[in-house]
Amino acid sequence: MLYDRxxxxxxxxxxTGSTRFSVHNPTTEEQESVVRACSDxxxxxxxxxxxxxxxxxxxxxxxxxxxxxxxLEEELAQRAAAIAESLxxxxxxxxxxxxxxxxxxxxxxxxxxxEGLVELKWTEQIGNGLVERVPVGxxxxxxxxxxxxxxxxxxxAPAIAAGCSVVLKPSELAPGxxxxxxxxxxxxxxxGGVVNLVWxxxxxxxxxxxxxxxxxxxxTGSTAVGRKIMVAASSQLKRTTxxxxxxxxxxxxxDADIDAALPVVxxxxxxxxxxxxxxxxxxxxxxxxxxxxxxxxVPLVASWPIGxxxxxxxxxxxVANARQHARVTSMIDVALAQGARLLTGGIGRPEGRSQGWFxxxxxxxxxxxxxxxxxxxxxxPVLVILTYxxxxxxVELANGTRYGLSGAVWAGTSATAAAFARSMTTGQVVMNxxxxxxxxxxxxxxxxxxxxxxxxxxxxxYLSYRSLxxxx
Ligand code: NAD
Numbered sequence: 001m002l003y004d005r006x007x008x009x010x011x012x013x014x015x016t017g018s019t020r021f022s023v024h025n026p027t028t029e030e031q032e033s034v035v036r037a038c039s040d041x042x043x044x045x046x047x048x049x050x051x052x053x054x055x056x057x058x059x060x061x062x063x064x065x066x067x068x069x070x071x072l073e074e075e076l077a078q079r080a081a082a083i084a085e086s087l088x089x090x091x092x093x094x095x096x097x098x099x100x101x102x103x104x105x106x107x108x109x110x111x112x113x114x115e116g117l118v119e120l121k122w123t124e125q126i127g128n129g130l131v132e133r134v135p136v137g138x139x140x141x142x143x144x145x146x147x148x149x150x151x152x153x154x155x156x157a158p159a160i161a162a163g164c165s166v167v168l169k170p171s172e173l174a175p176g177x178x179x180x181x182x183x184x185x186x187x188x189x190x191x192g193g194v195v196n197l198v199w200x201x202x203x204x205x206x207x208x209x210x211x212x213x214x215x216x217x218x219x220t221g222s223t224a225v226g227r228k229i230m231v232a233a234s235s236q237l238k239r240t241t242x243x244x245x246x247x248x249x250x251x252x253x254x255d256a257d258i259d260a261a262l263p264v265v266x267x268x269x270x271x272x273x274x275x276x277x278x279x280x281x282x283x284x285x286x287x288x289x290x291x292x293x294x295x296x297x298v299p300l301v302a303s304w305p306i307g308x309x310x311x312x313x314x315x316x317x318x319v320a321n322a323r324q325h326a327r328v329t330s331m332i333d334v335a336l337a338q339g340a341r342l343l344t345g346g347i348g349r350p351e352g353r354s355q356g357w358f359x360x361x362x363x364x365x366x367x368x369x370x371x372x373x374x375x376x377x378x379x380x381p382v383l384v385i386l387t388y389x390x391x392x393x394x395v396e397l398a399n400g401t402r403y404g405l406s407g408a409v410w411a412g413t414s415a416t417a418a419a420f421a422r423s424m425t426t427g428q429v430v431m432n433x434x435x436x437x438x439x440x441x442x443x444x445x446x447x448x449x450x451x452x453x454x455x456x457x458x459x460x461x462y463l464s465y466r467s468l469x470x471x472x
Contacts, residue, residue, distance in 0.1 A: 001032070001033040001034075001176070002033065002034050002036065003033060003034070003035045003036065003175040003179060003199055004034075004035075004036035004199075006038050006042050006045075006046060006196075006197055006198050006199055007046075007182050007185075007186070007195075007196055007197040008042075008045045008046040008048075008049035008050075008193075008196045008197075009045075009049045009052070009192045009193055010049075010186070010191065010192020010193060011192065012182075012186075013042070013045070015036045015037065015038050015039070015042055015199060016038075016039040016041060016042055017036060017037035017038050017039040017042060017199075017200070017204075018037075018039075019036075019037040019200070019201070019203070020034050020035065020036050020037065021034070021035040021037065021172040021173070021201055022034055023035065023090050023172075023173055023174075023175065024321065024322070025089050025090070026090075026091065026092035026317070026318040026319065026320055026321060026356060026357045027092060027308050027309060027310075027317070027318055027355075027356045028355065028356065029322075029355050029356060029357070032089050032090055033090070033175060033176070035172050035175050035199050035200075036199060037172075037199055037200040037201065037203075037204055038198045038199050038200050038204060040207065042198060043167075043198055043200075043204065043207060043208065043211070046167050046196040046197070046198045047138065047167055047196075047208075047211055047213050047214070049192070049193045049196050050138045050165040050166065050167050050193060050194075050196050050213075051138060051165070051193075051213060052192075052193040053138075053165035053191065053192065053193025053194040053195070053196070054135070054137055054138050054164065054165040054193075054194075056191050056193060056194070057135075057160075057163055057164070057165055057191065057193075057194045058134075058135045058163045058164070058165075059163075060163060062117050062118070062122075065114075065117055065160060065161055065163070066114050066117055066118075067189070068160060068188050068189055068190045069110055069113055069114040069117075069157060069160060069161065069188075070114060071187075071188040071189055072110055072157070072160075072184055072185060072188040072190070073107055073110040073111055073114070075183075075184035075185075075187045075188050076103070076106060076107060076110065076149075076153075076181065076184045077103075077107055078184075079180045079183070079184055080099060080103045081099065082180055083098060083102070083103050083106075083149055083176070083177050083180050083181075084096075084098030084099040084102070084103060085098075085310070086174075086176025086177055086180065087102055087148070087149075087174070087176070087177060087309075088309035088310050088317070089176070089309075089310075090145075090173070090174050090175070090176050090177075090320075091145055091146065091148070091173070091174050091275075091320040091321075092273065092309050092317035092318040092319065092320055092357070093272055093273075093309055093317060094309045094312075094314045094315060094316075094317050095309055095310050095311075095312065096312050097271070097272065101271070101272075102147055102148075102149060102150055102272075103149065105147065105150040105153075105438065106149040106150045106152075106153040106181075108438045108439075109150060109153035109154050109157050109438065109454070110153055110157045112438055112439045112454060112455040112456075112458075113157035113158045113160070113161045113455065113458060113459060114157075114161065115439070115455070115456075116158070116161060116439075116455040116456030116457075116458070116459050117161045117456075117459065119455075119456045120133065120456050120459060120460070121133075125472070128469060128470055128471075128472075129467050129468065129469050129471070130467070130468040130471035130472070131465055131466070131467050131468075132465070132466045132467075132468065133460075133463040133464075133465060134163075134463065134464055134465070134466045135162045135163035135164045135462060135463060135464075136162070136164055136215050136216045136239065136462050136463065136464050137164060137165075137215030137216065138164070138165050138166070138167065138213060138214055138215050138216075139155070139159045139164050139165070139166045139167070139214070139215070139216050139217075139218055139462060140166075140167050140169070140208045140209055140211075140214045140216070140217045140218070141155035141156060141159070141166050141167070141168045141169070141218050141219075142169045142205050142208070142209070142217070142218070142219045142220070142221065142229070143155065143168070143169070143170050143171055143178075143219075143220050143221070144171050144220055144221040144222075145171035145173040145174035145320060146272060146275040146276060146277075146320070146379075147272070147276065148170060148171060148174040148177040148178060149177040149178075149180070149181055151220045151243075152168060152170060152177070152178060152181050153181070154220070154243075154442075154453045154454065154458065155168070155218045155220070155453070155458075156168060156181075156185075156195055157458075158453070158458035158459040158461065158462060159218075159462050160190065160194065160195070161459045162459045162461075162462035162463050164216075164462045165193060165194045165195070165196075166194070166195045166196065167196045167197075167198060167208060167214070168182075168195065168196065168197050168198070169197075169198050169199075169200060169204060169205055169208055170197070170199075172199065172200065172201045173320065173321060174320075175199065178197065179197075182195075182197045202225070205225075205229075206228075206232065209229050209232045209233055209238075210232050210233075210235075210236070212236060214238065215238065215239070216238055216239040216240070216241070216462065217229055217233050217238055217239070217240045217241070218240075218241040218451075218461070218462075219240065219241065219242050219243070220242075220243040220244075220277075221243075221244065222244065222245055223244040223245045223377075223403075223447045223448070223449075226242040226244040226449060229242065230242065230450075240450060240451070241443075241449075241450065241451030241452075241453070241461050242449040242450045242451060243277070243442075243443060243444065243448075243449050243451070243453060244277070244403075244405075244444060244447060244448050244449040245277060245377040245379075245403060245405070245447065245448060246277045246278060246279065246377060246403045246404075246405030246406055246444065246448050247281060247282060247374075247375065247376065247377055247401040247403045248278055248279065248280050248281065248282065248403070248405055248406040248407045248408070248426065249280070249282040249283075249284050249397065249398040249407050249408070249424075250265045250268065250269075250280040250282070250283050250284065250407070250408040250409075250410070251284045251394055251398055251407070251408065251409045251410065251420065251424075252265075252283070252284065252285045252286070252289070252293070252410045253286075253391070253394070253409065253410060253411040253412070253416060253417070253420060254286045254288075254289070255411060255412030255413075255416065256410035256411050256412060256432075257410070257412070258289065258292065258293060258296060258410075259296065260410075260432075260433065261410040261432075261433070262293065262296055262297050262300060263300055263303075264408075264433040265280055265283055265297075265383070265408070265410075266297065266300050266301070266304075266361070266383065268280040268408065268430075269281050269283075269381065269382070269383040270304060270316060270361050270381040270383070273316060273317055273318065273319045273320075273359065273380060273381050274319075274328075274378065274379060274380045274381035274382060275319060275320060275324070275379050275380070277405055277406075277448075278405060278406035278428075278436075279377075279379075280383075280406070280407070280408050281377070281378060281382060281383060281384065282374060282383075282384055282386060282397075283297075283383055283384070283385045283386070284385075284386050284387075284388055284394055284397050284398060285385060285386075285387055285388075286387065286388060286389070286394075287387040287388065287389050290365070290385070290387050293385065294343060294365060294385070297343070297363060297385075298343050298344050298363060301344050301345075301361045301363070303315070304316045304361055306350055306353075306358060306360065316360075316361060316381060317358075318356045318357040318358045318359070319357050319358075319359050319379075319380055319381075320357070321357060322357060324357065324379060324380060325357035325359060327378070327379065327380070328359045328362075328378055328379070328380030328381075328382060329347045329348070329359070331372065331373055331376070331378050331380075331382070332345075332346065332347050332362055332364070332373070332382060333347055334372055334373070335364055335367065335371055335372065335373035335384070336364075338368075338371050338372075338373075339366060339368070340364040340365070340366055340367050340371065340373060340384070341364065341365045341366040342362070342363075342364060343363040343364065343365055343385075344360070344361065344362065344363050345359075345360040345361050345362030345363060345381075345382075346360065346362055359380050359381055359382075360381070361381045361382075361383070362380075362381065362382045362383070363382075363383045363384075363385065364382070364383070364384045364385065365384075365385045367384040367385060367386050368386075369386060369397055369400050371384075374386060374401075375401050375402070377403070391420070394420075395420070395423045395424070398423075398424050398426075399423075399424060399425045399426075402446055402447040403426075403444065403446055403447050403448045404425050404426040404427060404444050404445030404446040404447075404448050405426060405427055405428075405443075405444040405445075405448035405449070406426055406427065406428050406429070406430070406444075407421075407424050407426045407428070407429045407430070408429065408430040408431070408433075409421050409424070409429060409430075409431055409432075410431075410432055410433070411431075411432065414431060414432065417431040417432055418431060425445055425446070426444070426445060426448075427441075427442065427443050427444045427445055427448065427452075428440070428442065438454055438455070439454060439455040440454060440455065440457075441453070441454055441455075441457035441458075442454045442457075
């Protein structure tokens, strides 16, 4: 498949750039598709289109925005199977997981943006002053490859709801979901210019961020790139929303139901081959329970059959690309050299696999908090176990990384879980395995980022205030 048409002024147009990116199927390692990057001229056309789109859409009614979002949700739902298949082919996400998790998350994202529109207080009278919430302008949305359609929706749907226009630069490593999303936008009845799509990698991303006609940058991706984007945006005083990496802890308190907790913790560290920003990659357990946790956790790995992501029986596909495979392997290698104890998994391909970027689920114990594997995001199916002797030490360990995106706590009562959760310096905490509610604000503290997405909170991210004095 060749991705060589960008989207501007409500139509697909030929890219004229010379750079090309190859996307390899992580199961076969064969070339799956090629992305042709946009030239400067294409980028300018998309930004010009977004300026026209903003003039039009910033004065649209809330009813129009709701109507378009409802249609977008419908159009996306119609493409669910195609999106799930592209995720399997391009990033190795098991096809059932794409259909049951990645696409539904995107649909919820559109729904909550539509509902958030109604919940928002758009005007407020204060004495003789009328305070209005107004759209910021043209948004540059830059997204990664791991949950590509959800991450695109998390930016574009609230921007549409806010009355902004968007130039979207999706990951060059997962183009299929982005194109299907754009086709859904095209069919949604949104006026041309409101949402635009450009293809390209880091270089094009840099040019987009520093373009003077971009008013705000919304980025999801690695902390290193997020830092660069904030620096680039700061020279023009642009607002930035940054959704970055994480090293989230799942904390088991002494009175927790271990049998209920462990399958969920394993799932939250291995789902999507561990390539989730909210991955619970550190398990914190009381020292006295370590032996029991280890002996109960390791057999659960058998319920994660590894294989072709297009096979419905597969629970663990390959990691998305060769670079991820090398990173996972080298981080496990370093951890073992530093004294970590291997409970299951390890480096290299699993038995019986001679090709594909497969990494088995790896669980490491005897991990010290100062080890790289306990501090840095692996972005692979790797879970490390750390022990604590007191609740104070558990809090210190949970908060002992530069990140603060997510976390989990398991306790005998919800009151105990909530008390512990409130001591965690992180944007969200899942208590006793509850479902994550996508209508609540999502985002990080520290090196996990700045700003919030989801529902009305995501819309507010793209709004500014205007005060009219003397207005009634
Ligand atoms: P990445 O940072 O390498 O790339 C993300 C996007 O930024 C891509 O579209 C890429 O082309 C673009 N880009 C790269 N360099 C750029 C630059 N200098 N200027 C502008 N754009 C640039 O991340 P990735 O490897 O695609 O994704 C994995 C990372 O994303 C992980 O660290 C993960 O934790 C993070 N992530 C965070 C969240 C969240 O919501 N907090 C969600 C998913 C993934």
